[in-house]
Amino acid sequence: MPKVATRFAPSPTGPLHIGGVRTALFNWLFAKNQKGSFYLRIEDTDKERSKNEYKEQIIQSLKWIGIQPDKDEYIQSKKLKKHVEISNKLFEKGFTYKCYCSEKEIEEEKNRAKQKKLPYIYNRKCRDLKDSPKDVDPVLRFKSKIEGTSTLNDLVQGEVKIENTTIEDFVILRKDGTPTYNLSAAVDDYEMTITHIIRGDDHKMNTFKQIQIFQSMNWKLPIYAHIPLIHTSEGKKLSKRDKASTLEDYKKIGIMPDALRNYLLRLGWSFKDKEIFTLDESIKHFNIEGIGKSPSKLDMSRILSMNEHYIKNMNENDLYDQLKKFCENYKDKINNKGEIIKKSLSFLKNKAKTLDDIFNNAQYIIRDKIKIAPEDTKLLDNISKNVLSDFQSEFEKLSNINKENLEKILNVLISKHKTNFKGVGQPLRIALVGSKFGPGIYDIILSLDKNEVIKRLKAVT
Secondary structure, three states, rough: OOOOOOEOOOOOOOOOOHHHHHHHHHHHHHHOOOOOOOEEOOOOOOOOOOOOHHHHHHHHHHHHOOOOOOOOEEEHHHHHHHHHHHHHHHHHHHOOOEEEOOOOHHHHHHHHHHHHOOOOOOOOOOOOOOOOOOOOOOEEEEEOOOOOEEEEEEEEEEEEEEHHHOOOOOEEEEEOOEEEEHHHHHHHHOOOOEEEEEEEEHHHHHHHHHHHHHOOOOOOOEEEEEEEOOOOOOOOOOOOOOOOHHHHHHHHHOOOHHHHHHHHOOOOOOOOOOOOOOOOHHHHOOOOEEEEEOOOOOOOOHHHHHHHHHHHOOOHHHHHHHHHHHHHHHHOOOHHHHHHHHHHHHHHHHOOOOHHHHHHHHHHHHHHOOOOOOHHOOOOOOHHHHHHHHHHHHHHHHOOHHHHHHHHHHHHHHHHHOOOOOHHHHHHHHHHHOOOOOOOOOHHHHHHOHHHHHHHHHHHO
């Protein structure tokens, strides 16, 4: 039995879609589970829309989430000569024919089908054409089977049958002599010795077309698995227009790679009642049998919950590294306040679901000057300012600043001003953080330099 080989084959025409990430993940995990190889193929034959920046983004995005191909990326546009060579062989064998129909004719046929609310299928007008028109550049079409049915034994969908009449005579070479997707994909899969093709179930028709190319060339067929697509919470197909459709959308709000990878693993795949998987566990337990047949709904609240779990349980040095990278890419750099933030992560992360939440919670550390919101400024009345002044006087006397000594000061002030913890803690938090909301008051004071605490208190008293 040949060594398992899978591939992920995105087109570099835009940012990496979250559905594509899951497809890549399933291919990678299956290959690793089977001690096989995983390859990245960049399908860049769409010259007009393909951009190098998207190719690099795809490569870096996969690396970010922990997916590493076993070889350098396979660039489809560099293999066009081979694709054309195979198209010529198919023509010589009689499996293809030249089609001289104009774009106008094809468009009219498509419009008629649309009006009848029928799927468009080329009418095979040129299939048995004897006289070739002069001065007309033809396309090359594959002679699809006309009679009977074709059957696909799919690892996810089971037995899938299709009437051959529904498979059109698809174009494999354009008028300019460049190959189309189905030809290039089939040839590349053969050349790369791909054994298993795991992709979205919107590719099923392409699979039947590509199988015919394989059979015409007497190539051994790969094994196919078509996974259901990801839908929105409303049950609609997730598109690039949705705000949470690309990997970049999640990176920007501070979703961490391990959390997103774990979520995507469980999106349409299950293993007993286990929810959290380490990378090694993911590889060990992943199997095609665990993939469901129904579309999965993207649940943002579940993603946030998963991310929160990883934030709470991550080593604080590792968490800081993640936060630092996030800030460098999407926020202000925190290098000059990095050590303070790192020491404060033990409490900054407690009310955070994303790295962005941690960044926002740390603003009182990052900012050199605190800006108090107007609604919170109103809470700093004369009574509150007296509390702050008294706290400052006692705080300045401390040689050893710890929670125990701070508690003593607050208890004295509570008694003196005949108030409660809120009556002392709230004005302190507003003065030091700029808001009545934020981390615990002891955490705030202990995270800041003594002189910084005094400076902020003086600014409001």
